Amino acid sequence: MSRIRNGWRITILALAVVLVAAACGGDSAAEPDDSGNITIDLSEFSFSPDGLNLKVGDTVTITLRNTGEKPHEWMIGRDVDTDEGFPDGFHENFFDDVMGIAVAPEDAAMGQSDMDMDSTDTTVAAMEDEMGHGFMVMRPPGEQATVTFTVTEDQIGEWEMACFEEDGAHYDDGMKGKVTVEA
Secondary structure: OHHHHHHHHHHHHHHHHHHHHHHHOOOOOEOOOOOOEEEEEEEOOEEEOOEEEEEOOOEEEEEEEEOOOOOEEEEEEEEEEEEOOEEEEEEEEOOOOOOOOEEEOHHHEOOHHHOOOOOOOOOHHHHHHHHOOOOOEEEOOOOEEEEEEEOOHHHOEEEEEEOOOOOOHHHHOOOEEEEEEEO
8 A cells, every 4th residue: 555655646746847847948939919028138148038939921010038147149040150260140030131130229130220320231240241240139238129021931930049258158058049930
C-alpha cells in the first residue's frame, strides 16, 4: 500500500513541476489589437512578449519600451551575422524594401535621422547604405519609441527579433524572440 501511495505522490509532484515550468516558460506570441497596436518591453535580457504573429496587409504600430537598466536595440531579421565572432545583426533584414516606415521619435531609428527624408528612396535598404547596418530601433533605459509599418508579402515566414548590444552579449544572454508573418 505504501508503494502505491508513494507512486501517486511522485506522479503528482512530477505533474506539478511540469505545470510550473510551462507557466514560467517564455511569453506567448502577441498579435496586434483591434487598432493594430503591440507593446514590447525590452529588459535584461529579454523581450516581453518574446514573439509576434503578424498578417500581410495589417498596419501595425509596435511600441518598444525599455524597462531595463541598460540601453537596448530591436532588430528583426534572418541568419545572424557576426563581427569578429560576436553576433552583430542579421544577413537578411525584415524591413528591406519596406516603404513608409514611421519611427517616433525619429532619432530612435539608427541612421534614419541622418537620411535625407525628402529623398524618393526612403526604404530600409537606402538607410542601410547610409549607416552600414541593418534597421534598428535603439532606446536608453526608461524611454520608448514606436515603429509603424504595413506588413508585406515579402515578409511572409519566420523571423527573429534580437538585441545585439554589448558586442552581442544581450543576444547570447537570451534577448531574442520569434516573429511569424502569415498571408
